[in-house]
Amino acid sequence: MITRTVSKNPRTTQGDLVNDLQRAGTKVTKATISNTLRRQGLKSCSARRVPLLKQVHVQARLKFAREHLDDPEEDWENVIWSDETKIELFGKNSTRRVWRRNNAELHPKNTIPTVKHGGGNIMLWGCFSAKGPGRLIRVKERMNGAMYREMFSDNLLPSARALKMKRGWVFQHDNDPKHTARATKEWLRKKHFKVLEWPSQSPDLNPIENVWRELKVRVAQRQPQNITALEEICMEEWAKIPATCGSRGEETSL
Incomplete structure (x- = not known):
C-alpha cells in the first residue's frame, strides 16, 4: 500500500x-x-523546478530537439549563448551548510548575515560560447528594446571578436518581448546576424544556466557585504569561469 x-x-x-x-x-x-x-528504491527529494509548459510549448521543444538532434558538435561551438539573471545580496544563493562544534552556532563564521528584503540585488546580462565567457554587464535600468540593441554593439560584437568566433557564428537569445520586437529583428537582419530559433518557455535548454549557477555559487562563497562589492565580485568570478562550465549537462523537460 x-x-x-x-x-x-x-x-x-x-x-x-x-x-x-x-x-x-x-x-x-x-x-x-x-x-x-x-x-523499494524511493527516497525523499526536493521537487525540481521546471518551466510551466503548455502543450504548444511541449510541441515546440520537441520540434527544436528533433531538428537539431544530429547537428555536429562544431555547429554548437559556433553559437554565442546569452541571457539575463538576477543575483541577490544575502539571498537564497548563499551557503547554507557549515561544519561547527556544539554551542558555536552564533560564531560569525557559522552564520549567514541577513537583512530585510534580501539586501537588494543586481541584474546581469552575459554571454558565452564553447570558447569561454564573453562580456558580463550590469543592467542598472529596466532594459527596453533600444537599450538591448545598443548592447549588441557595445558588448555582444566585442565578445564575438574576443572569443574569435568563426565567420557566420550564431546568436542565441530567448523570446523576451524586447528580443522579438520588430525593431530588434530588423536590426539583427541588417547586421546579418544569424539567430538560433528558440522555443518559448525553454530556459532549461540554454547551457548558460550552468554558467549562472557556477557564478552564483562562487559569489556566495565570497559573501559580499554590499551591492558595490556584489557587482565587483560578480565580474571577478565571471572572468575565472572555465569554458567547460557551460557544457555540464542538466536534465531538461521536453
Whole structure:
C-alpha cells in the first residue's frame, strides 16, 4: 500500500501515510515508512523546478530537439549563448551548510548575515560560447528594446571578436518581448546576424544556466557585504569561469 500510494502521488508525506494506515487499522511509525520506501528504491527529494509548459510549448521543444538532434558538435561551438539573471545580496544563493562544534552556532563564521528584503540585488546580462565567457554587464535600468540593441554593439560584437568566433557564428537569445520586437529583428537582419530559433518557455535548454549557477555559487562563497562589492565580485568570478562550465549537462523537460 505504501509504495502504491506514493507511486500514484509522489507528494504524499510520511504523515499522510501514517494517518492513512491508522485509518485502515495498521499502526506504523514514520521511520518504518521511510525504511520501507528506501528498500523499494524511493527516497525523499526536493521537487525540481521546471518551466510551466503548455502543450504548444511541449510541441515546440520537441520540434527544436528533433531538428537539431544530429547537428555536429562544431555547429554548437559556433553559437554565442546569452541571457539575463538576477543575483541577490544575502539571498537564497548563499551557503547554507557549515561544519561547527556544539554551542558555536552564533560564531560569525557559522552564520549567514541577513537583512530585510534580501539586501537588494543586481541584474546581469552575459554571454558565452564553447570558447569561454564573453562580456558580463550590469543592467542598472529596466532594459527596453533600444537599450538591448545598443548592447549588441557595445558588448555582444566585442565578445564575438574576443572569443574569435568563426565567420557566420550564431546568436542565441530567448523570446523576451524586447528580443522579438520588430525593431530588434530588423536590426539583427541588417547586421546579418544569424539567430538560433528558440522555443518559448525553454530556459532549461540554454547551457548558460550552468554558467549562472557556477557564478552564483562562487559569489556566495565570497559573501559580499554590499551591492558595490556584489557587482565587483560578480565580474571577478565571471572572468575565472572555465569554458567547460557551460557544457555540464542538466536534465531538461521536453
